[in-house]
Every structure is written in C-alpha cells, then in structure tokens.
Amino acid sequence: MEGTIRNPDVSSVVxxxxxxxxxxxxALWAAAEAARRERPLHIVHAADTDSRSLYLSVPGVEGIREVGREILRSTAxxxxxxxxxxxxxxxxxxxxPVTSLRKAAGTHGTIVVGNRGMGGFHSLVLGSVGLRSAAGARTPVIVVRxxxxATETGVVLVGIRDxxxxxxARYAAREAELRKASLRLLHVWNVLETVGTVTTTLDDMEEIAGRHVQRLKAVSQQIRDEFPDLTVEADAEKSISVPAVLVEASHHADLLVMGGRRSPGYIGPTLGRATHSLIHHAHCPVLLVPRYGHESGSES
Structure with missing residues (x-):
C-alpha cells in the first residue's frame, strides 16, 4: 500500500x-460530497498486483505502480x-479493488464508484467486482450514474418499503439537508405479489392499498417530526414492477437512496432484484445504505 496516508479517516469519502x-x-462527484459533509476525500487506485506477483516481473510491477501513481496524482x-x-x-x-475500498472505508466511511471502469475496476457495476463491492459493503456505497x-432537480428520492x-429515510433526509434539497419518499407495491389469487376482490385491493399507505405515513411522519425544516413529499404507487417505477422517478432526482435487507452489518451477500436493477438503470447516483437485521422475502 502506498499513498499520502496509510490509514484514512474512518469517516472519509472513499x-x-x-x-x-x-x-x-x-472522483469529482465524491469530492463534492466530501465538501458538503466537510469530510476528507480518499482516492484509491487498486492494481491487484499482490495476486499476480508470481506472474509479473519486477519491472512489470514497477510499471503498474508508476501508472497508478500518475492516475492518483492527476485525479487529486x-x-x-x-x-x-x-x-x-x-x-x-x-x-x-473490493478489498481495498472496504479497508479504506473502515467502519464509517462512504464508498463511491463509477458505473463503469477498466483495469482493476472493470465494469464496477455491471461486472462481478462491482456487484460484490455494493452487495457486501458494511458502509454506504454510492454508484455514480x-x-x-443532468440538471439538478433539488430532490433527494428514497425508496421506502415499510x-x-x-x-x-433518515439518512436520505440528512443528504437532502446537506444539498438544501427537498425529500421525496416513494413507496411502491407490486400488485402481482399482493393479489395472490384470482378471487381477490376490489375491496381486498382497497384494504391492501390502505395498508401500504399506512406504512408510508408511519415513516414520513417520523421524518417530518425529526426534520421540521425539511420539505418532505410522500407518495405511494402500485405497479407490476417496483424497479421500473423507481427508475422512472430517478429522472427527477439528484440522488436515489435505497436500503438493503440482509444479515446484520451488511447490505448482503447478494443484491435484491430492485436494488440490482437500480444500480444498472437509474438516471441519477444511487446510494445504498446497509440495513441491519435478519430479514427475508425482500426485493430491495
């Protein structure tokens, strides 16, 4: 490991x-985020030379290091x-790359990655490296999409399930405050999952819709109580595709915040279907917040 520091501040944006x-x-997006948070920015270039040491000559390793140093210098x-x-x-x-970013972020840092890359960061989102980086992180991960x-909308969007x-939602509210933006809470429920059988009646659908609205109201009221100066909008929509609604909504947001449901301290060993779709197709950066607790049956 080389660099201006060996142990970055745990609250750094990495x-x-x-x-x-x-x-x-x-990197520029991460710098803007670091400025908003008044935190350091830690730039990492991971060359993965350790695993290839048996196949690389000493001059070859030094050449890779020189390229990496130049990338770091020019980016900084x-x-x-x-x-x-x-x-x-x-x-x-x-x-x-995955190990390097997690180690640099520590337990409180935030990891930022581009939606595509090359070399050690090839296809950070679309490839296995990026998916593992997002899915297994113990700290928030932002995929810059x-x-x-894109014109700033002044809106932070957060997907709410219950x-x-x-x-x-609280994390998203803080992001909205930092940006002097409004917060939109969006709850989307899948009609095909809730109908269940062909005998479901219109009354059943209305009752189901009411339950979903109540879930959203419970969260939105808590956010309004905790952030009284923040403009908060709460919407509930039904669809046959939760990801499609969120992707469309991301057209009108500066940041989309989503929570992950997996084992304690993790976004999870794999990403849910909705989250997987969003980091591939969202029209704005996507911030994945680890969600704690043992849960199952979640799409996000």
Missing amino acids: VGVDGSPPAHRA EAVSAEYPGVLVTTEFSGSD GTEE ERDFDC
Whole structure:
C-alpha cells in the first residue's frame, strides 16, 4: 500500500479510480460530497498486483505502480482545482479493488464508484467486482450514474418499503439537508405479489392499498417530526414492477437512496432484484445504505 496516508479517516469519502472517464467523474462527484459533509476525500487506485506477483516481473510491477501513481496524482490535482477546500489523500493498493475500498472505508466511511471502469475496476457495476463491492459493503456505497449534463432537480428520492426503512429515510433526509434539497419518499407495491389469487376482490385491493399507505405515513411522519425544516413529499404507487417505477422517478432526482435487507452489518451477500436493477438503470447516483437485521422475502 502506498499513498499520502496509510490509514484514512474512518469517516472519509472513499472513491475508486482507474483512469477511465466514469471513474474521473465519480472522483469529482465524491469530492463534492466530501465538501458538503466537510469530510476528507480518499482516492484509491487498486492494481491487484499482490495476486499476480508470481506472474509479473519486477519491472512489470514497477510499471503498474508508476501508472497508478500518475492516475492518483492527476485525479487529486483535478479534484483540488475544483474543490480547494477538501482535504485529499491518495492510496495505491496492491490488493483487489473490493478489498481495498472496504479497508479504506473502515467502519464509517462512504464508498463511491463509477458505473463503469477498466483495469482493476472493470465494469464496477455491471461486472462481478462491482456487484460484490455494493452487495457486501458494511458502509454506504454510492454508484455514480446519470449524465454529466443532468440538471439538478433539488430532490433527494428514497425508496421506502415499510417502517423498518426509517433509518434509510433518515439518512436520505440528512443528504437532502446537506444539498438544501427537498425529500421525496416513494413507496411502491407490486400488485402481482399482493393479489395472490384470482378471487381477490376490489375491496381486498382497497384494504391492501390502505395498508401500504399506512406504512408510508408511519415513516414520513417520523421524518417530518425529526426534520421540521425539511420539505418532505410522500407518495405511494402500485405497479407490476417496483424497479421500473423507481427508475422512472430517478429522472427527477439528484440522488436515489435505497436500503438493503440482509444479515446484520451488511447490505448482503447478494443484491435484491430492485436494488440490482437500480444500480444498472437509474438516471441519477444511487446510494445504498446497509440495513441491519435478519430479514427475508425482500426485493430491495
């Protein structure tokens, strides 16, 4: 491991870079996030030379290190030029990208990745490396999606399933406050899952819809009580595809926040169907917040 520091502040915003344009954009996005939070930015380049040491010559390893150092130097310079008030540190790691990012983030840091990459970060979202990085993280992970030309909407969107998503909603509310944005809570329920049988009546559907609305109200009221100065909008929608509604809603948001339901301290060994779809198709950055507790049967 090489860099300006060896043990980054555990509350740092940690971003992985590989020299690709999406990674560069992720670094600038992460710098803006670090500035909002008044936290350090830690830039990591993971070359995965440790696992290939038997197959690489000494000059080959040194060449990889030189390339990595240059990527870190140029990225740090670009970030500092645009965000001079952010403390920037860098790290070259010989470990694999997933291990390097998790170690750098510690127990309280936030990991930021681009939606595509090359080299050690190839297909961070679409490939197995990115999916493992998001699915197994103990800390929040932000996948920078959308386009550079996207216009700010002043909205933070959070997907809510039930009352157990309050911590996720609170996290989103804090993000909205940092951005001086409004917060939209969106609860989507799958009609095909709740109908069950062909004998379901219209009255049954109305009762089911009422239960879903109550779940959303329980969360939204708590958020309004805790964040009285925050503009909060709460919507409940029914659909045959939860991910499709959330992806469409992401058109009108600066950040989409989602919670993961897996074992304690993890987003999980795998991502749920809705979350998996969102990190592939959302039109804005997606922030995945670990959700604690033993749960099953969740899509998110």
